[in-house]
Amino acid sequence: MTATVARVFCQVQRWASVSRGGDASDAVLLDRFIRHRDETAFTALVARHGPMVLHVCHRVLGDAHEAEDAFQAAFLLLARKAHSLKRPEALSGWLYGVARRVALKARTKSAGRSASPTALDEALLDPRPDPLARLTARELLDLLDEEVQRLPETQRSPVVLCCLEGRTQEEAARILGATPGAIKGRLERGRQRLHARLARRGIALPAALAVVAVAHGPALSVPAMLQRNAVRAVLGGAVNANAATLADSVLQGMAASKLLGVATVVLTMALTASAVALMYRAPAAERADNNPPAAPVAAEDNVLGLPKPRDARRPGAVVLHGGGRITDSAFDRFVALAGGQRARLVLVPSAGFRPRDYDNNEQFLAVMRRRFSSWVRLASTGQVARFEFLCTDDPDDADDAAFVRPLETATGVWFSGGFQTRLNYRFVGSFPRQTKFQAALRGVLERGGVVGGTSAGMAALPQIMTLRQDQRRTDGPLSAVAGHGLGLLTGAIVEQHFDGRNGRLERFTDLLRDGPQLDKLSGRGGAGANMLGLAVEEGTALVARADRLEVVGDRAAHVFLKSPGDVTIVWHTLGSGGKAALKRNRRGEVTLTREAPPH
Numbered sequence: 001m002t003a004t005v006a007r008v009f010c011q012v013q014r015w016a017s018v019s020r021g022g023d024a025s026d027a028v029l030l031d032r033f034i035r036h037r038d039e040t041a042f043t044a045l046v047a048r049h050g051p052m053v054l055h056v057c058h059r060v061l062g063d064a065h066e067a068e069d070a071f072q073a074a075f076l077l078l079a080r081k082a083h084s085l086k087r088p089e090a091l092s093g094w095l096y097g098v099a100r101r102v103a104l105k106a107r108t109k110s111a112g113r114s115a116s117p118t119a120l121d122e123a124l125l126d127p128r129p130d131p132l133a134r135l136t137a138r139e140l141l142d143l144l145d146e147e148v149q150r151l152p153e154t155q156r157s158p159v160v161l162c163c164l165e166g167r168t169q170e171e172a173a174r175i176l177g178a179t180p181g182a183i184k185g186r187l188e189r190g191r192q193r194l195h196a197r198l199a200r201r202g203i204a205l206p207a208a209l210a211v212v213a214v215a216h217g218p219a220l221s222v223p224a225m226l227q228r229n230a231v232r233a234v235l236g237g238a239v240n241a242n243a244a245t246l247a248d249s250v251l252q253g254m255a256a257s258k259l260l261g262v263a264t265v266v267l268t269m270a271l272t273a274s275a276v277a278l279m280y281r282a283p284a285a286e287r288a289d290n291n292p293p294a295a296p297v298a299a300e301d302n303v304l305g306l307p308k309p310r311d312a313r314r315p316g317a318v319v320l321h322g323g324g325r326i327t328d329s330a331f332d333r334f335v336a337l338a339g340g341q342r343a344r345l346v347l348v349p350s351a352g353f354r355p356r357d358y359d360n361n362e363q364f365l366a367v368m369r370r371r372f373s374s375w376v377r378l379a380s381t382g383q384v385a386r387f388e389f390l391c392t393d394d395p396d397d398a399d400d401a402a403f404v405r406p407l408e409t410a411t412g413v414w415f416s417g418g419f420q421t422r423l424n425y426r427f428v429g430s431f432p433r434q435t436k437f438q439a440a441l442r443g444v445l446e447r448g449g450v451v452g453g454t455s456a457g458m459a460a461l462p463q464i465m466t467l468r469q470d471q472r473r474t475d476g477p478l479s480a481v482a483g484h485g486l487g488l489l490t491g492a493i494v495e496q497h498f499d500g501r502n503g504r505l506e507r508f509t510d511l512l513r514d515g516p517q518l519d520k521l522s523g524r525g526g527a528g529a530n531m532l533g534l535a536v537e538e539g540t541a542l543v544a545r546a547d548r549l550e551v552v553g554d555r556a557a558h559v560f561l562k563s564p565g566d567v568t569i570v571w572h573t574l575g576s577g578g579k580a581a582l583k584r585n586r587r588g589e590v591t592l593t594r595e596a597p598p599h
Contacts, residue, residue, distance in 0.1 A: 025177035026091040034082050043231050046075055048175065049092055050222040050230075052165045053099040056145065060103035070102045071222075072230050072243035077102070077251060079234040089177050093156035096164070097149050102250050104357065109246075144209075147197045150394070155190030158183050163191070163209055197395075252359060303532070303547045303582040303590055305463070305490030307445045316445025317545040318461060318488055319452030320557075323417060323497045324538030326454060327553045331374065333543060335384065337450035338412025343384040346410045347375055349391055350426055351456040352418025356393045365389075372416075398427045398435035407440035411449040415457025421467055423460040424483055431484045432523050438487055451488060458496045458536065462489040464521045466511065480507040482521060489544070490522065492532050498558065499537040508535060509569065512560060532582075532590055533560035533569075540576070547582040551575065561590050 024044065032041035050071070057070035077098050078091075085094060148159060161172040162183075169187065173180045195205040233239045302308070309315040317337045321330060335343055349368060358364040368389050369376050379387035388406050397403040407413065415423065429435040434442075444451055451461065459465050465485030482493075495508040511517070518528030536542045540553035551557045551574045559572040559580070572592050574580055579595040 025089065026175055027088040027177050030082055030085070030088045030091060033079075037235065039231065039235055042079070042234060043227070045078070045091070046227050046230050047222075049095050049165075050075075050227055052092070052160065053095055054222050054226075056096065056099040057103040057106075060100060060145070061107055066106055067103070068226055069240060069242040069246060070099070070106045071226065072233055072240050073102045073106075073246040073250065074099045075230045076233060076239070076243060076247040080247070080251065087153055090153045090157045092160045092165070092175065093151075093153055096156065096160045098250070100145050100149060102246060105250050106246055108357065109249075143203060144198070147194055150197070151190050151193060155186050155193065158187040159190040159194060162187055249359070302491070303584050304492050304544055306488065306544065306546070307442045309448060309546075310446050311448060314448035315546040316448055317450040317543055318445070319450060319541050319543050320458045320461065320494055320496075320534060320536050321452060321454035321541040321553075322458065322499075322536030322538050322555075322557070323455035327539055327541075330541035330552045333541065333552045334412060334414065334450060334452050335378065337543070337545075338384070339449075341383060341385065343378075343411050344386040344409055345375070345378065345384055345412045345414070346388050346390050346406050347372060347414045347416065348423075348457070349389060349416045349418075351420060351423050351460070352416050353391065354393050354422075355391060375414075392426060395426045398429070398437040401436060404436045404440045407437070407444060410444055411447070413441060413444055413449070413451045415451075415453030415460060417453075417455030417457055420456035420459040420465060423456065424465065424467060424485065428460075428484050428486060431521075434487060441486060442488065445488065452541070455496050458494060460485045462492060462494055463487045464493050464518060464531075466493075466495065466507070480511050482511055482517065484521065490527075491530065492534050493518070495533065495535040497538055498535040499555065504535070508533060509560070512562075512569065529562065530584075530588060530590075532562065534558070535560070542574075549574065549580045549582065551578045559592055561592060563589065 024041075026045065026048075029041040029045050032038040033045070053074050054067060054071050057074070058064065058067040061067050061070060074095065078095065082088075085091065087094075148156060148164070151159060157176055158169075158172055161167045161175060162169060167175070169180050169183050172187075173183045176183065178186075191205065198205050229240070233243065304318075306318065307316065319330070319334050319337070335345075338345055349372070353364070353367065353371075355361070355364050358367065372389075375387060378384040390403075390406055392398075392403065427435060427437045429438060441451060453459075453461055462485045464482055466480040467483045493508075493512060495504055498504050498508075512531065512533045515528030518531050519525055522528070522531075534542060534544070535558040537555040537557065540551060540555040540557060542557040543550040543552055549557070549559070554576060556573050556575050556578075559574065559582075561570045561572065562568070563570070572580070574594075581593045581595065582590055583593070584590045
């Protein structure tokens with residue numbers, strides 16, 4: 001046996017003798033490392049939590065070499081932050097979060113996103129390919145990781161140890177330095193909270209955990225060489241350059257996050273004196289000359305199910321943009337409906353951008369300014385009175401009065417494209433309860449304002465929204481998985497990218513014909529039989545104001561009307577500049593009357 005092999009063999013024996021830390025708790029092992037730089041103690045921590053850390057890194061990155069660098073970076077961070085951990089007994093939960101953060105940072109760097117935020121913007125918002133065409137196992141794991149990270153510290157550690165690392169409650173109790181009874185209670189509460197959170201996304205906890213088990217494979221093991229290198233790097237040996245750089249980057253981000261906080265972001269852009277003066281005016285002051293009154297609308301005539309306006313002469317408007325490039329005409333029309341120079345605009349980029357993907361607020365704001373520069377210039381050049389970004393990673397903010405306050409004075413709200421499931425999850429309440437965010441959004445329309453969205457932002461506006469393609473159905477036409485949206489249209493479903501994605505007609509009409517599902521999702525018996533469909537092509541906006549429709553942009557929009565008894569569907573196409581009015585007669589039929597173009 002050579003000397004090198006002998007050393008490796010002795011090291012393996014040493015790992016085995018550590019036995020994942022024996023009966024010592026994380027807090028005891030961490031204390032030994034902090035006080036004495038005890039190699040055995042740190043080795044035990046790496047052996048105990050290494051499998052979980054490596055699997056988190058691997059499933060986020062999908063590359064073995066990058067995962068190993070992230071693994072080492074996570075334990076370098078542990079060594080650097082060990083003395084400042086407020087709850088050393090909750091180390092497993094802390095390491096879980098650090099591993100995920102390191103892996104996300106590595107994924108960002110490998111994709112070139114840190115060096116070029118614009119590339120990130122385009123990757124998230126480019127309508128090709130559709131990121132929601134399928135819910136992959138990797139996406140499901142990402143959602144699970146996000147939810148586990150949001151659990152309270154006392155619940156996160158038992159969930160990580162028992163649900164993700166496969167330990168018994170007795171083992172978890174020893175590691176956490178608590179009684180089995182206490183761990184059982186924390187675990188049950190954590191699982192209940194995790195189940196409720198995932199259910200809001202349409203995911204069952206057992207299914208998610210089953211995917212974790214498959215992703216982890218039959219054995220939770222970390223190569224002995226990788227463990228040894230991690231310990232050596234911490235205790236003064238050679239440090240992997242990539243791991244060190246990654247650890248430094250995440251450490252800076254952790255310090256910035258502590259100071260600034262990026263869970264909730266309300267960013268006000270270029271406030272002018274006029275913006276400050278108008279901020280708290282009564283709704284009557286929000287009206288502008290370029291938003292002329294419409295004909296009075298009776299509630300029972302509202303075919304689309306829009307919120308009833310406070311002033312029937314000034315109904316609110318919904319702008320449904322089909323995706324792709326937003327044309328100048330659609331952009332200008334939205335600003336005009338919001339009040340022009342008096343407009344107070346709020347842009348919600350949550351479908352495409354998450355503050356937690358950036359190191360701090362300044363970096364996030366820089367990306368927002370670059371990606372939405374046209375919107376920012378509206379305020380800086382005085383074309384509108386106020387402009388703000390409203391963004392969060394935390395669905396609890398949807399019921400926070402301070403978070404939704406910008407909507408209470410807004411005259412126009414716009415939702416960007418990206419992943420519509422993010423909007424469903426962050427802002428939509430458990431049906432039929434609506435969040436404060438949803439109520440405030442309806443208030444914008446009730447005051448005569450405008451709410452619009454493009455691509456995913458459009459999909460989320462109705463009460464019933466398409467979440468993604470149904471991949472389980474393979475023996476018939478393409479179909480959609482539907483859920484609850486923001487609730488601004490209760491009488492219609494919508495489809496975006498209608499001309500740019502294969503199968504949109506199939507899945508859209510399949511959902512439109514599914515009366516029982518529409519009844520269930522709307523909570524109203526017979527609603528499905530009366531539901532109509534609005535489909536919009538890319539580069540085009542369909543403006544719905546009361547029961548009047550207007551097409552703005554380059555291409556066309558389509559209206560699908562059902563006959564009484566839900567027997568047939570009549571397809572109407574409105575070209576660029578086309579206008580039409582909807583009306584429901586006494587027999588329940590909805591008719592579409594085209595308006596002649598002006599001479």
